[in-house]
Amino acid sequence: MTTNFKNCLSTYPFLMVKKGIAIFEQLIYPLKCLKCNAYIDPDMGKPNTMETCFCDACMQAGFYHIEDPYCLKCGVKFSQGFSQVFNENHVCEACIKTPLKVEKVRAATEYKGIIKDAIPLFKYSSKLAAGKVFELLLFQTFLTHYEKPDIDLIIPMPLHKTKLRERGFNQAFLLIRNFVKLYQQHYGQTPLWKIDTGVLVRVKKTKPQTGFDIEQRKNNLKKAFKVVDQKRVKNKNILLIDDVFTTGATCNEAALELLKNGVNRVEVLVLART
Template sequence: MIKKLAKGIGAGVCRLIFPNKCLGCGKYIKASAEDNPLDVCFCPTCRGEALPVFDHPFCPGCGRCFEAGPDHLCGSCLETPMAMNGVRAAFEYKGVIQKALGLFKYQSKLSLARPFERYLFKAFATHFDMDSFHLIVPIPLHGSKAKDRGFNQSYFLVRNFPRLYTDECDRPAPWRIDIGALLRVRATVSQTGLDIKERKKNLSNAFSCPKPDLVKCKKILLVDDVFTTGSTCNAAAQTLLDAGADGVWVLVLARA
């Protein structure tokens, strides 16, 4: 209790000395009493009225959101099921989330990592049995892209999950984050602008599982930043399943 109080006081003093600036318009942001992690990154105008939270109804397979009705498999999943057991997200990919992800991923606004991880962990706790997994695997970048970008956005989204789990459940996490279970062994062009067929071809043999014993008979949570057509996650999941994984579920920050 004392530790949390001291932390809160320290954060308040820091805000007075170093006030936050909106990543959207650059204006100074007033401290908010609301428990919205993005309040320290965007002003009310840039943030909008409400965050596009991922919620029912959606497809249990690929996570595609529907306007109304009950949850049900979409036509694509009925016709051609994906390798993953299911996809869930923290947000829909639109509004301030789409803008914020662009700033985070392409302009290295790493201050967004902290609020993003909190929202993603909340989605993890909401949509999954957190104790049912053995490994959490962030989608890897090819070495050349990782060097250019300087960080792997998927890893940044989950790197503090063990601490968040312990804070939430008051015990160590039953799973671990593994960045060696899946490797990106072939450099690919950006998926942006490619159709589904081109995306699949682009990702052919892009992933490798160098140590099958790490994933054999394991239940794995695969984590990425954005899910659009699902080609990247599907190719990664298939690689893990081919290596002997017992099942692969996907958690993303935003579902397009």
């Protein structure tokens, strides 16, 4: 009891200073909604959450975490059914008919509601403040599905060099750039996996996939990726990272190139999926 009281006393001045700094920062840099620019109440709780990036009105669009039941392969969320069997995770019809080249896909959220507004703001309008929030969301999903990680390499989905030059950053890399630090904070040890940003490159400048059907998407992406050093990937278990998963055409094509180069297994982790 006494010790607890002493601890409270010793942390009290520190907390006061921290709060003081936070108030001061609020005066100089008030929080504004990344979508509509409305001021956000600085007292809304934990920093780096969706609520610190988007105002209440914009958050009304909804945030849709992917929870059970979902497809064990492609990670698509199932709507709750009447039967208990369908409320359990299982493999969806699409995955039975046309299996993906990747072992499994896991996503933090469904690509709808506020996240559907937020990702383009992050990607195309350089609202990079959202990136920090997305990274934490993705890391939570990583912890959920990769608690005992049997992965060797984490690879952010590469961009073609022209696109990288135009955009100035690779959004998939921004989603994991602090993963090692976050892992160390969570587990108190260095991860056994490494992040490799150079072994897989995008050699073909593909057209935007919007408006293409599945077959056209596949053709557009044919031979789009290249492994530059086979030794770095051979017999490895790889986790590919991307911001959005739609039909899976991009992940499949990247996985094909990796598997062709002797990779043992490819899995995918994305921020949002349709």
